[in-house]
Amino acid sequence: MKILVQTGAFDLGAEVDAMRQGRTDIGAIASFVGLARDMNEGSGVQAMTLEHYPGMTEKALAALVDEANTRWALLDVTVIHRVGRLLPGDPIVLVAVASSHRGEAFAACEFIMDALKTRAPFWKKEETPEGERWVDARSSDDTAAARWDT
Amino acid sequence: MKAHMLYFARLRERFGMADEHLELAGTTAADLVEQLRARGGIWAEELAAGRAFRVAVNQDVVTLDTVLPDNAEVAIFPPVTGG
Numbered sequence: 079m080k081i082l083v084q085t086g087a088f089d090l091g092a093e094v095d096a097m098r099q100g101r102t103d104i105g106a107i108a109s110f111v112g113l114a115r116d117m118n119e120g121s122g123v124q125a126m127t128l129e130h131y132p133g134m135t136e137k138a139l140a141a142l143v144d145e146a147n148t149r150w151a152l153l154d155v156t157v158i159h160r161v162g163r164l165l166p167g168d169p170i171v172l173v174a175v176a177s178s179h180r181g182e183a184f185a186a187c188e189f190i191m192d193a194l195k196t197r198a199p200f201w202k203k204e205e206t207p208e209g210e211r212w213v214d215a216r217s218s219d220d221t222a223a224a225r226w227d228t
Numbered sequence: 229m230k231a232h233m234l235y236f237a238r239l240r241e242r243f244g245m246a247d248e249h250l251e252l253a254g255t256t257a258a259d260l261v262e263q264l265r266a267r268g269g270i271w272a273e274e275l276a277a278g279r280a281f282r283v284a285v286n287q288d289v290v291t292l293d294t295v296l297p298d299n300a301e302v303a304i305f306p307p308v309t310g311g
């Protein structure tokens with residue numbers, strides 16, 4: 079398991095290669111990369127700044143990866159989330175999940191992203207032509223996370 | 229009882245501080261929120277009943293009926309928007 083909160087960019091190919099390195103038991107790696115968009119709530123977004131709660135962030139990410147590990151048979155998980163100022167098109171978050179078969183990898187990757195959106199203490203502030211604004215939480219994210227409550 | 233308060237994102241900006249040390253008047257997270265509301269102004273507005281905010285004690289999100297341990301790290305922040 080690898081969990082990182084960092085200001086710098088990440089390389090999806092390098093992260094997937096690192097998961098595969100030296101092992102032949104992995105049958106599937108599912109990955110997700112979230113990007114900063116240039117438009118939100120009808121306004122152009124020129125840049126965004128991501129703030130987080132150092133300490134709790136890593137703890138919350140580890141807790142949701144642990145939960146994924148109890149729900150599915152996973153071989154490895156990597157979560158990288160960037161903080162600081164990002165421009166449209168910049169990658170924000172990476173989740174990669176390795177498993178023996180695709181079903182577990184796909185499901186766990188989606189679960190981790192849904193859980194991250196509602197439980198990991200990150201906040202986005204956007205720069206728009208109308209000024210700066212904090213992004214409001216979306217009820218659709220709560221709905222997506224609640225799908226996994228069983 | 230003492231608590232080390234942390235404020236994040238929009239609430240950090242509105243309260244005009246990132247952290248402070250508090251002497252607690254009550255025992256639960258709800259008592260603590262009430263103590264902050266009693267300051268009036270922006271505190272009463274942002275922490276009013278029905279406003280969306282989260283309380284974390286020692287880095288775990290808790291419900292307001294939670295009893296606070298002494299010297300807790302208590303964070304108050306808006307609903308999260310990462311990913």
